[in-house]
Structures are given as structure tokens and as C-alpha cells.
Amino acid sequence: MTTLEGFLIALAKTVVIFLGVVNVAALMTLAERKFSAWMQYRIGPNRVGPYGLLQPLADGVKFIFKEELTPAGANRFMFRAAPILAALPSMMTIAVIPFAPDIVIGGKNFGALTIADLDIGILYILALGGLAIYGVILGGWASNSKYSLLGSLRASAQMISYELTLILTILSVVVMSGSLNLREIVEAQSDITRWNAWNVHAMPQFVAFVLFVVATFAETNRHPFDFSECEPELVGGFHTEYSAMKWAMFYIGEYSAMTVMAALTVVLFLGGWSVPFWPDAPWYVGLAAMLAKTGCFLFLFLWVRWTLPRFRFDQLMRLGWKVFLPLALLNLVVTGAVVSLR
Amino acid sequence: MADALFYVMAVAAVLAALGVVLAKNPMQCVLSLLASFFALAVIYLLAGFQFLAAAQILVYAGAILVLFLFTIMLLNLGNPGSEDPTDVRMFSRANAGLMVVVAAALLFVAALGVRRAGPLPVAASTPKTGLDPIPALAGEMFGRYLLPFEAISVLLLATAVAVVVLAKRDRRPNEGGRT
Amino acid sequence: MLENYAPLLILLSLALGFTVSQVVLSEVAGRRRKNVGKGEAYECGMEPVGGARIRLSIHFYLVAVLFILFDVESVFLVLWAVAAEGFKEQGLALFVFGEIALFVFILGLALAYVWRKGGLEWDR
Numbered sequence: 001m002t003t004l005e006g007f008l009i010a011l012a013k014t015v016v017i018f019l020g021v022v023n024v025a026a027l028m029t030l031a032e033r034k035f036s037a038w039m040q041y042r043i044g045p046n047r048v049g050p051y052g053l054l055q056p057l058a059d060g061v062k063f064i065f066k067e068e069l070t071p072a073g074a075n076r077f078m079f080r081a082a083p084i085l086a087a088l089p090s091m092m093t094i095a096v097i098p099f100a101p102d103i104v105i106g107g108k109n110f111g112a113l114t115i116a117d118l119d120i121g122i123l124y125i126l127a128l129g130g131l132a133i134y135g136v137i138l139g140g141w142a143s144n145s146k147y148s149l150l151g152s153l154r155a156s157a158q159m160i161s162y163e164l165t166l167i168l169t170i171l172s173v174v175v176m177s178g179s180l181n182l183r184e185i186v187e188a189q190s191d192i193t194r195w196n197a198w199n200v201h202a203m204p205q206f207v208a209f210v211l212f213v214v215a216t217f218a219e220t221n222r223h224p225f226d227f228s229e230c231e232p233e234l235v236g237g238f239h240t241e242y243s244a245m246k247w248a249m250f251y252i253g254e255y256s257a258m259t260v261m262a263a264l265t266v267v268l269f270l271g272g273w274s275v276p277f278w279p280d281a282p283w284y285v286g287l288a289a290m291l292a293k294t295g296c297f298l299f300l301f302l303w304v305r306w307t308l309p310r311f312r313f314d315q316l317m318r319l320g321w322k323v324f325l326p327l328a329l330l331n332l333v334v335t336g337a338v339v340s341l342r
Numbered sequence: 343m344a345d346a347l348f349y350v351m352a353v354a355a356v357l358a359a360l361g362v363v364l365a366k367n368p369m370q371c372v373l374s375l376l377a378s379f380f381a382l383a384v385i386y387l388l389a390g391f392q393f394l395a396a397a398q399i400l401v402y403a404g405a406i407l408v409l410f411l412f413t414i415m416l417l418n419l420g421n422p423g424s425e426d427p428t429d430v431r432m433f434s435r436a437n438a439g440l441m442v443v444v445a446a447a448l449l450f451v452a453a454l455g456v457r458r459a460g461p462l463p464v465a466a467s468t469p470k471t472g473l474d475p476i477p478a479l480a481g482e483m484f485g486r487y488l489l490p491f492e493a494i495s496v497l498l499l500a501t502a503v504a505v506v507v508l509a510k511r512d513r514r515p516n517e518g519g520r521t
Numbered sequence: 522m523l524e525n526y527a528p529l530l531i532l533l534s535l536a537l538g539f540t541v542s543q544v545v546l547s548e549v550a551g552r553r554r555k556n557v558g559k560g561e562a563y564e565c566g567m568e569p570v571g572g573a574r575i576r577l578s579i580h581f582y583l584v585a586v587l588f589i590l591f592d593v594e595s596v597f598l599v600l601w602a603v604a605a606e607g608f609k610e611q612g613l614a615l616f617v618f619g620e621i622a623l624f625v626f627i628l629g630l631a632l633a634y635v636w637r638k639g640g641l642e643w644d645r
Contacts, residue, residue: 415581509582
């Protein structure tokens, strides 16, 4: 394979995955409104395009032409930088998520559908995902507004608390599969010679699976842990003072983070692209399976938001530090003991 | 390509580090430090140490800098809206420039010394080609460096004790007060 | 291999291009009519009371330090987690697990101490 060919393949994969995730993020805003409407016996947006499908596009145009307000005391540079810093990390973390096994078209193998197949994939996600906190803190701080500052502080304290649970539960999976490479973790779960339901990490690691899913809600500041924008208390939280496209940037960041987290859950615990009872499924079936599984978790994000009431902040911190962290540590040690003694 | 990236990142790291010392606003110091850490991580990566690069971002940028941010807000430094912005610059620009020259000269001398001393003893985990294998790193960590590894846990325990003593000092039950 | 990282540059340029262009576009295309009211911090329609710089609770500091402790711990645990299977082949699995158990136990002590001292309480 020539260098140019390799570059073109990498470019094609990157563009496809990036556009895919940004579009999913845009569609999620519509899905959020549609599902909430149905759950509350309303219709939801239905004017723009069939079933309101073009609503995100109309919203985008609106955001661009909206008047932007900048609070008088705001730090102008950081006020502009914060939305970009909030959206960038979640967009960068999609790089290591493997969406499909080796793509074979006309007998030619194009490699797995992932932007960067890194040996330290999990560390990459954790390291860059942890940087999302800067957009939140800077956004709240630069706004020069009480609500924004309080919202950003709460959000950041919550994100770092639950990041620990996230890391430790992921490590339990790593102990089982012996790799930080996400593609290898998926392959360890779809091992044909040992194919059974127990092979999917969600079964032996059920505790880690549950902790991880709950922690993703806190990590992405989603309901029932959305204290950063707890409407009755803090208006919009850290983005109270934001308007137009800068405001939308925070949301694009949030929804792409949700997409990445849902995909990561599937990759780590539910066997990624592997299809039950069909060990050598072609790559497009694998891709469809991956997308379907991810879709289920994206729906879970919406479903929970419109079903459960919100926690209180001290309850959230208590849950994170006194229940989740010890449980995750214990689970990791037990997993390590089992693996080492077996 | 990799060489060019190295020089870009090296210059960026130095400029960002200068920004940390010279910026007026403490938040800008933190952002500059973040950029500097990032550039350093890329340099580690270019040298083949991918684990170190990831750990650099995860621990320094993801955790320690967050503590810095919290501390800045705790001390209420650098209010953008107030009439009297706190100037946290440690040095005047002229002094800082002088210090940079001195530091650069020292570095140059040190580099000359390293050159004359010849190559350093190479650790087992140093990548000769490609990237560092993490299992090899783990073998070193839990074998040869067993004692320092366990000592770290004691050090972390001491930190936990210290921070509780510091943060909880004036919180006796009878004293009312804002929390 | 280092070339595995190269596509990250493409992704970074795409993501940066997208976010920056959107923010700039909106600044250019959006209309601007300033007045005093618009520049005020939003406080439910009332005039803002006091400044926006509230000194934050010491709890946040505590949480940040605790986060660093466990973050450092988990970086070391990553090394072990990847190699746990490999140590078995060398017959070192139990020995290394003992090290890890001790390490986690000492950090568990740290957590227990902070818990005991009320460092994890938010309503006090």
C-alpha cells in the first residue's frame, strides 16, 4: 500500500466518522425534543421537513444569525475560547472508537473502521475526555455571572468525581482483556472459539457495567445529574450568559460526548460490532450491530432524562465518593484476584 | 514530518511556559500551562513514550491543573470585572527576559556536558524503534521499582491526611459560619 | 507505531475548523445592538446583586486533591491491568497482585480517613 493510498483511506475514515458523529449529535437534539414530546403526550417539532427532520438544520441557521450577547464584565478571549474548548475534547475522543471490523470491499482490506487504532486507546479517551472540564470551568468563569460560576463549579466537581469511577470500571475490563486497544477489546469479546454470552464483558463485569453506565450520565452532565444547568436553581448553569452559536457549541459538545460514551459502553461491555450467534458476520452487519447497540444507549440517555427526577448535589457527591468509588475499587481488586488466581 | 512537528511543539512549549510566567491574569497562566503540558505530551509521543504522554495529559492536565483552577477561584484571584485587577505576575518583563537568557545559557552548558558524557545508560523500557510496550513498563514497575511504587501509596496517604487537616481545620461543631 | 497517530492530526484540523468557523461565522453574521441592559449578568430579570466573584467552598479544593490522589493511583493501576495476564505466564501473578492489593489497601485507608473526618460530607 502506498503512502498516498494510506493517507486517502485515513482521510476518508476520519471524514466519515467525524461527519457521522456531528450529524448524530445534531439529530439527537431533535430526538430529545421528539421523545420528550411523545413521553408527555405532545407532538414536538413537526413543521420543518417531514416529521420535523430538518429541524436541526433550521436551528443551525438560526444560531448563526442570532444576536450574540457578551456580558459587560466578561473576559472576551476566554468567553470565546470556552465553547470551542468544550466541544473539542468530545470530538477528538471519537478517534479511537472502532465502529466496524476490517472493511473488505471487492477483496481489498481497508482495515477496521476507526480513525486511529492506538495501543493506548483507552488512556487516550480518558486523557482527552478529562479535558472537557476546561470548557465548562472557563465558560462559567469568563461569563462574570453568579449562576454561571456556580454551575461550572458544580459541573466540574461532579465530572472529576465520576471520572474516577469511570477509570476504575474500565480498568476491570482491561484486566480481563489484557489490552488498552479498543479494537482488541472488542475482538476479545467476539472470540469465535469461546463464543458464548459469558464472553461479553457485561456478564462477568456486571457491577462495573452498571457503575460505568451511571457514571457516563454524570460525566456528560446529563439528567438526572445535570447540576450544571439545573434550571430551577441556576437558569442555564455555566452557559447562562451564552447565546447563538457559542451556546450551541456547548450542546454539540454535550451530545457528541453522549455519542462517544454510548459507543464506548458498547465497545467495552457489549462486544462492539460482534453479532450474537453469527461469529463471522460481514463488516457491514457488524457496523449495523454497533450502530444499533449505540442507538439503544443514546435512547437510554433520553429516556432517563424524561423519566427520573433530578438528584440533589450533595446526594450526587455522596453517591460518587461513598458508594461508586469504593464499589469500583472493590470490583477491580476482586477481578484482579480472580484473574491472578485462575 | 515528525522532526518538523518536534520543533513546532518545542517552540510552543517554551512560548507557553513563558506565557505562564508573564500573563497578567491567573486564568491565562493556567491556560498557558495547559498548552505547555500538551506540547510536552506530543514531544513524549514523538520520542516513542506513548504511555508517558497519556499519563502527562491524564494527571497533569486533567487533574493537577484543575486543582490550580479551583485554588485560583478559591483565593478569588484575577477578577476580570473589578476595578483593581490583581496583578499576579511574578517578575517584570525585563527581569523575566534576563532570567530566560540565563536559563537558556545554563541549559546550553548542560547539553554540552551531556554530549561530552556520551549516551546515558538506557533503561529496558526505552523504545529503540516504535513505541514503548506497556507490559515491559509494568514489568519494570512491579519488579525492579517495587519499593518506590509502594512508597508512592504511602505518600498519597500522607497527602490525603494533610489535605483534610488543612481543609477541615476551622470547622468545629460549635462555630457557626458560612459553608 | 507512530503513524497510527497521524490521522489524529486530520481529525484535529476537522474539529478545530468546524468549531472555530461556527463561532466566527456567528460573530460575523449575527446582528449587534448593544445597550446597558444586555451587558448585565442575567439574574432572573432583576438587577444583579453584588459581584459575580463568589469565593467558593473549601470542599471543591478537597475534592480536587482527592481526585488527584486517585487519578495517580489509577495511572499505576493501568500498568498492572494491562500486564496482569502477562505476569501469569511468568509465574509472578500472585506476587504482583499482592503488591497491587497493598497499594489499593493503603489508598483505601486514605479514603477511609477522609470519610471518617467528614471530608466527603457536602451538607456540613
